[in-house]
Every structure is written in structure tokens, then in C-alpha cells.
Amino acid sequence: MLSRTASSLYWLGRYVERAGNNARGLQVALRMASLTGAGQRDTAWHALLVATGCEPGFRDKGAPLTQENVVRYLAADPENPSSIMSCIEAARRNGRAVRTALTVDMWEAVNETWSQARRSTEATFAPDNLPDFLDWMKQRTVLFNGAYADTMLRGEAWRFVRLGTMLERADNTARVLDTHHHALSDVEEGGALAYLHWQAILRSVSALRAYHHIYRARLDPRRIAEMLLLRHELPRSMVACYARIEETLDGLAAAHGGQRGECHRLAGEIHARLKFSRIEDIMGEGLHQFLTRKIDRSIDLGAEIGAFYLHS
Incomplete structure (x- = not known):
């Protein structure tokens, strides 16, 4: 192609x-x-x-x-x-x-x-x-x-459309969470305004009903962060998006005779860090710091995909 x-x-x-x-x-x-x-x-x-x-x-x-x-x-x-x-x-x-x-x-x-x-x-x-x-x-x-x-058809064309969709989706989820990180960093119960912020985060990724289905409990900032970062069941969670990004890049590599570049390594690294992270550790180090790094890495990944596949 x-x-x-x-x-x-x-x-x-x-x-x-x-x-x-x-x-x-x-x-x-x-x-x-x-x-x-x-x-x-x-x-x-x-x-x-x-x-x-x-x-x-x-x-x-x-x-x-x-x-x-x-x-x-x-x-x-x-x-x-x-x-x-x-x-x-x-x-x-x-x-x-x-x-x-x-x-x-x-x-x-x-x-x-x-x-x-x-x-x-x-x-x-x-x-x-x-x-x-x-x-x-x-x-x-x-x-x-x-x-x-x-x-x-599950060929190259499908993989590139999917790759663009998933990278954009992962970036959006990270930015939504980071924008409202102050409402999630305080693990104590908040008032009505905090509750509105928590709802806003979930509605921004169409996940309010999914939250109640998974946790069957009232809104909690730690659980919101956990679901949008680490729960594979949610199609807009960062870990789910990066699992699909890595899978798609692996498919492209196989279609190109196994050729790999920095984008493949970087996608695997981001996915692995999300896959094996615990929400306690993320909240302990600081949600904003964690998300800022992920947003920066997402930008780097987009640049590496462009350099390896999209620029002649």
C-alpha cells in the first residue's frame, strides 16, 4: 500500500x-x-x-x-x-x-x-x-x-482506519481524565459539584451506564479512574485502546514481512505499562503526572507511526 x-x-x-x-x-x-x-x-x-x-x-x-x-x-x-x-x-x-x-x-x-x-x-x-x-x-x-x-476486509486498509480510530480514542480518554484530574485525585467523598464532575467524566466517554454495570455502586473517583484507565471491558478505556493499537501494528508488521520500527516498540511499552499497572500506584504517584506522561507518549507514538508508515 x-x-x-x-x-x-x-x-x-x-x-x-x-x-x-x-x-x-x-x-x-x-x-x-x-x-x-x-x-x-x-x-x-x-x-x-x-x-x-x-x-x-x-x-x-x-x-x-x-x-x-x-x-x-x-x-x-x-x-x-x-x-x-x-x-x-x-x-x-x-x-x-x-x-x-x-x-x-x-x-x-x-x-x-x-x-x-x-x-x-x-x-x-x-x-x-x-x-x-x-x-x-x-x-x-x-x-x-x-x-x-x-x-x-481485515487487510491493510482496515488496519490503518482502525489504528487512527484507536489512537484518537485513547488520546481523548487521557485528555478527558487529565482535564478533570482534580475531581478524581481527592479520594474522599465530594459534594454535589464533585458528583457532577464525576458524571461529566463518564458521560464524555459514554461510560456512565457501564460504570454502574461493572461496579454496582455509587460513583467513586478511584473506580472512575480505574475503569477509564485499566478495565479491558470498556472499549474506550486506555488499556483497551492500546491493546487494539498494539494488535493492529502487529498485524501490519506481519503483512510487511515482519518489519518493525519504533512505533511497534512504543505501542507495546505503553500497553504493557497500562496492563500491569494498579490504580493504587497510579493515584499514589499522582494521576495528573501519570496522564501527562501518557498524553506525551501518545503524541510520540503518532509521530513514530507517521514516520514508519505514512510518510514516503
Whole structure:
């Protein structure tokens, strides 16, 4: 497979996943803003900007930190490469470049999402209409993920889409946890505001119901951190994502005559450290420090994947 084809497939997976993650994050921030006072509302919007990695770009625009400005920047701003609309555009552009490598269902999922998104207007992002748009975006992400999971041959094309999806997902989970690490670092029972933060973390990765199914108990910060970091059952946990990343890279290595690079070693190292970690040790050394290292390692891994497979 040509490196430019691999790159388009990889970034197709990343951009679709990023659009869904941003939609989920906006839904959670809207809920937090509706349940808290003015000061906490500002905190919720700033936390979302940090979690999406968009805080520097938003700050450079010089716009006040308001719900309207943050929503516009994360949902529709064409100057923000990580806005939902920009991600849809980039996903479609990458998909079109490798149209023959996609199944009919995959292409229709991407192209119809792009076509419908183009009909969006300013009213689409108004407070009364925004929840419907965010629900729609989540549904389109699930549709695309289902399409490639159910219709692609388990070959190189599938592996690169999956690799992009899983790396983006792992990075998002780490950033969500790190943004709210202060709410998880105190193991003592919190008040109503702490409970809202704990719910927000779980809702950001669609894991609130999963938490109750696994633990059958009230929300607890240690258990939340444990589930999102170390529980294999949760498909958005970091350990589950990195297990799939390592598996996918192993499959690519086998398809390329066993050739391996730094990305394979690094993926195995990250997965092993997560697989054999204990939540007591993580909380003891500091959740923020642990997550910061994982985010940095995720960035390094993305760069190594690019250097080994995606750049000609």
C-alpha cells in the first residue's frame, strides 16, 4: 500500500472519531453549564477547550470565554482544524482520496455526513437546535465505525482506519481524565459539584451506564479512574485502546514481512505499562503526572507511526 493511501485511511479514522468525541464533549459541557453557577460554567467551557486540545487556538482568537464563542469554535469554526465541521470536511477529503479502498457503506456514511453538514446554517448551532446537531453527529460516528467494522476486509486498509480510530480514542480518554484530574485525585467523598464532575467524566466517554454495570455502586473517583484507565471491558478505556493499537501494528508488521520500527516498540511499552499497572500506584504517584506522561507518549507514538508508515 502506498504511504499516502495509508495516511488518508489513518486520518479518516482519526477525524471521524474526533468529530464524535467533540460532539460528546459539547453535550457534557452544556449539561454542566445548565446545572452550575456562572463561575463553574466558565470552568466547564475552559475544561472542554483543554480536553479537545483547542485552548491555545481559541485563546489566540482573543474571543471572550462564553458558551456561544466556545460552541462556535468547537462545532463550526473553519479556522479550527479540530472543529466538528472541519473534521467532517477533512474526513470526507481523505475518504475521497482513497475511495476505492473503502466499502460502499463506509463511503456513503462519510459522504452523506458531509452532504448533510453542508446544509448547516447559523441556526443549526443556536442553543435550541444544538442538542439535535450533537446527537446527529454522534449517530454518524457510530454509523461509520459500524460500517468499517462490519464491511471491510481485515487487510491493510482496515488496519490503518482502525489504528487512527484507536489512537484518537485513547488520546481523548487521557485528555478527558487529565482535564478533570482534580475531581478524581481527592479520594474522599465530594459534594454535589464533585458528583457532577464525576458524571461529566463518564458521560464524555459514554461510560456512565457501564460504570454502574461493572461496579454496582455509587460513583467513586478511584473506580472512575480505574475503569477509564485499566478495565479491558470498556472499549474506550486506555488499556483497551492500546491493546487494539498494539494488535493492529502487529498485524501490519506481519503483512510487511515482519518489519518493525519504533512505533511497534512504543505501542507495546505503553500497553504493557497500562496492563500491569494498579490504580493504587497510579493515584499514589499522582494521576495528573501519570496522564501527562501518557498524553506525551501518545503524541510520540503518532509521530513514530507517521514516520514508519505514512510518510514516503
